[in-house]
Amino acid sequence: MSDSESVKESKKFVHNCTKCGSCCEKWSEIPIYIEDLQKWIADGTIHPVLPFLQIQETPPAYVRLIMKKPATNEEDPNPSGCPLYDYKNKICNIYSSMPLYCASYPLAYNGEKFYLVDRDSPGLGNGIMTAETLESARERARNQFEAVSSSIAILPLLYTMIISSIMQKSQEAMASLSDEDQQQLEELLSKSKDDQETEDETDSKEDNQETEDETDSQDEWEDIDDEENTEKENTEKENTEKEE
């Protein structure tokens, strides 16, 4: 097949990264799948990625793994930009082993058809795309779709295992504490519980006061309504008497 025939066949989707960095600079979280972890463990990329991995609970029953920059202050809990993007050189620090989500972007697959996750990607319509490069893009989108499905099945289990392991570790740590340290810890926990209860009580009192104030003001309105009604009744009575 000649190049021109390949391009003709792939005319529906043309995308070539412009290396402008706009995607890597704007995303505040990048979905990560079990397959990404397996690949990174095998090729050693896991080390630079590990500090930025987070498990995110998405109620009611799903957990997902993401990579994101840590929040630097309370006002900006979701700082934008990928933690692995090299802003100076405009390149991904793990380019040859980038996450499936990034590799497939902006194409995605839902098990039936391919679609665009971002119609504003600067790479859309850029350059040419042969049938071979189109097939590679489709393959990456299919891989991402399969990775989503397997992660949905495995992540909750992994999450439970991690939580159980953390709980077991803390129980072991507790057991290894001296009696004196255990007592100090219990005192600290009990103090923090008391503080929380006092805070809750204060909040509840404030809420009750607010409700009382609201009720009082409602009563005032009711009184006014009653007065108005009585006045109206009297006027009507007077008018009827005059007519008679």
Ligand code: SF4
């Ligand atoms: S992992 Fe690489 S390609 Fe993906 S958003 Fe981060 S810098 Fe960009």
